Amino acid sequence: MSFRVGLALVFVAALVAGAGPSAASSTRAATPSGEITVAAASSLTEAFGQVGEDFESEYPNTTVTFNFGSSSTLEAQLAEGAPGDVFASADTATMDALDHADQVRGRPVIFARNRLEIAVEPGNPARIKTLADTVEPGVLLVLCAPEVPCGKYALEAYRRAGVEVPPVPTGLTAKDTLSKVALGEADAAVVYVTDLQAAKGDVAGVRIRARDNVVARYPIAVVEATENAAAAKAFVKYMTSKPGQSTLRKFGFLAP
Amino acid sequence: MPARPVPALAVVLAVVAVAFFVLPILGLLRRAPWSDLWEQLSDPVTRDALRVSLICSVGATVLSIVFGVPLAWVLARAEFPGRRLARACVILPMILPPVVGGVALFLAFGRRGVVGQYFDDWFGLRLPFTTGGAIVAETFVAMPFLVITVEAALRGIDHRYEDAAATLGATRWTRFRRVTLPLIAPSLVAGAALAWARALGEFGATITFAGNFQGKTQTMPLAIFLAFESRPESAIALSLVLMAISLVVLVSLRDRWLRL
Numbered sequence: 359m360s361f362r363v364g365l366a367l368v369f370v371a372a373l374v375a376g377a378g379p380s381a382a383s384s385t386r387a388a389t390p391s392g393e394i395t396v397a398a399a400s401s402l403t404e405a406f407g408q409v410g411e412d413f414e415s416e417y418p419n420t421t422v423t424f425n426f427g428s429s430s431t432l433e434a435q436l437a438e439g440a441p442g443d444v445f446a447s448a449d450t451a452t453m454d455a456l457d458h459a460d461q462v463r464g465r466p467v468i469f470a471r472n473r474l475e476i477a478v479e480p481g482n483p484a485r486i487k488t489l490a491d492t493v494e495p496g497v498l499l500v501l502c503a504p505e506v507p508c509g510k511y512a513l514e515a516y517r518r519a520g521v522e523v524p525p526v527p528t529g530l531t532a533k534d535t536l537s538k539v540a541l542g543e544a545d546a547a548v549v550y551v552t553d554l555q556a557a558k559g560d561v562a563g564v565r566i567r568a569r570d571n572v573v574a575r576y577p578i579a580v581v582e583a584t585e586n587a588a589a590a591k592a593f594v595k596y597m598t599s600k601p602g603q604s605t606l607r608k609f610g611f612l613a614p
Numbered sequence: 615m616p617a618r619p620v621p622a623l624a625v626v627l628a629v630v631a632v633a634f635f636v637l638p639i640l641g642l643l644r645r646a647p648w649s650d651l652w653e654q655l656s657d658p659v660t661r662d663a664l665r666v667s668l669i670c671s672v673g674a675t676v677l678s679i680v681f682g683v684p685l686a687w688v689l690a691r692a693e694f695p696g697r698r699l700a701r702a703c704v705i706l707p708m709i710l711p712p713v714v715g716g717v718a719l720f721l722a723f724g725r726r727g728v729v730g731q732y733f734d735d736w737f738g739l740r741l742p743f744t745t746g747g748a749i750v751a752e753t754f755v756a757m758p759f760l761v762i763t764v765e766a767a768l769r770g771i772d773h774r775y776e777d778a779a780a781t782l783g784a785t786r787w788t789r790f791r792r793v794t795l796p797l798i799a800p801s802l803v804a805g806a807a808l809a810w811a812r813a814l815g816e817f818g819a820t821i822t823f824a825g826n827f828q829g830k831t832q833t834m835p836l837a838i839f840l841a842f843e844s845r846p847e848s849a850i851a852l853s854l855v856l857m858a859i860s861l862v863v864l865v866s867l868r869d870r871w872l873r874l
């Protein structure tokens with residue numbers, strides 16, 4: 359009998375512990391503290407990794423956790439109420455979508471710009487020089503899925519270059535797409551300049567001429583459902599401040 | 615057996631468990647776009663996904679039968695050193711996380727893979743980003759289901775039928791065709807149905823090994839995953855199709871051929 363009572367108590371305790379309010383508290387103190395979760399486009403992975411460390415050194419009582427993925431997936435999750443304090447997306451359309459879902463607090467701020475580049479295998483064995491070369495028969499091209507910002511930008515670049523894109527395999531994020539070339543599975547991919555910089559050595563880059571290239575504008579905003587508004591706002595502010603900007607520059611991003 | 619009182623705690627936990635399984639299905643049914651379901655299913659992306667799924671799952675089932683039945687035979691009837699190890703390797707994909715299977719397939723059969731590089735150099739044969747690659751990925755996860763089912767059946771049939779046929783002068787092939795096969799037929803059908811259903815639902819190995827290529831490797835689960843954020847109605851419609859198929863498989867196998 360007592361075993362059953364004990365079991366029931368353990369069960370109830372587990373339910374309560376799992377469903378209880380989160381530990382992060384919204385503080386009104388001047389110094390940001392506590393935990394924040396930053397949902398960011400996967401192209402920001404390396405840069406934000408560094409930024410997270412710098413931010414935590416600047417505000418020692420804070421812990422920053424990152425959730426990287428395709429901007430569209432993250433937006434869908436946040437709109438459905440997934441936990442997150444800050445959202446940094448790779449295009450303004452996705453941020454607008456989150457805004458329409460009333461999940462943006464305040465106004466988004468453009469904190470970085472990015473451009474596209476063609477990734478090829480080291481040594482460029484397929485001799486690719488332009489976007490038109492990537493759609494030649496015999497070249498296995500991969501692009502980002504058309505639903506994600508990287509994919510939309512790539513299609514825009516091809517449109518500007520007047521090149522028709524045949525059906526191609528697609529990756530779910532820019533990193534996923536780039537990895538196909540890095541692993542030797544595809545001959546070419548169109549991803550961000552920053553992704554190529556991060557993957558230096560595994561891939562080679564071929565520049566896209568300026569008038570075809572697309573400028574990606576990255577907005578950042580505090581998520582409405584945040585439980586740590588002070589730290590979230592501080593993070594957003596940090597991204598537009600000098601130290602944040604210089605870190606972004608180091609990883610290949612352009613000024614906003 | 616007369617009904618015995620079930621402890622209250624067990625009932626509570628059981629209700630929670632049932633709700634855990636039923637609520638997601640109800641949620642799916644509730645959010646389904648019933649009014650324009652046909653329109654959703656006629657969308658080119660959806661139609662491509664349905665077609666690719668059908669081709670790949672049937673292809674994987676056929677491969678599973680062609681290679682799986684002989685394998686089941688060897689495992690059930692032959693004595694050789696390392697049989698236990700071979701059996702463990704065959705069961706492994708059933709327990710292995712599918713995406714790990716995909717990574718492993720990639721390292722073996724990718725363009726720079728251990729074996730794949732020779733396929734490419736000698737035959738110009740590439741598996742990733744092709745329907746063939748998707749079939750390979752699905753076969754990898756589905757075949758064990760068929761092998762295990764058929765092996766159990768082969769172990770379970772009475773040898774005396776085959777022995778009697780032998781004494782009556784039947785050749786090996788005739789014995790297999792006229793005696794063994796009919797005896798294991800129910801299990802073979804059940805195993806094939808399980809393998810087919812498993813192949814149809816595969817995601818992790820397909821996306822990692824075969825990649826995401828609309829019209830060639832983008833099966834229904836992949837299409838659902840991608841449609842989920844941008845075109846949720848399309849994702850829900852496809853999910854309904856898969857759920858209906860799963861139900862049909864379950865209902866037709868229940869009690870008759872499989873104790874499920």
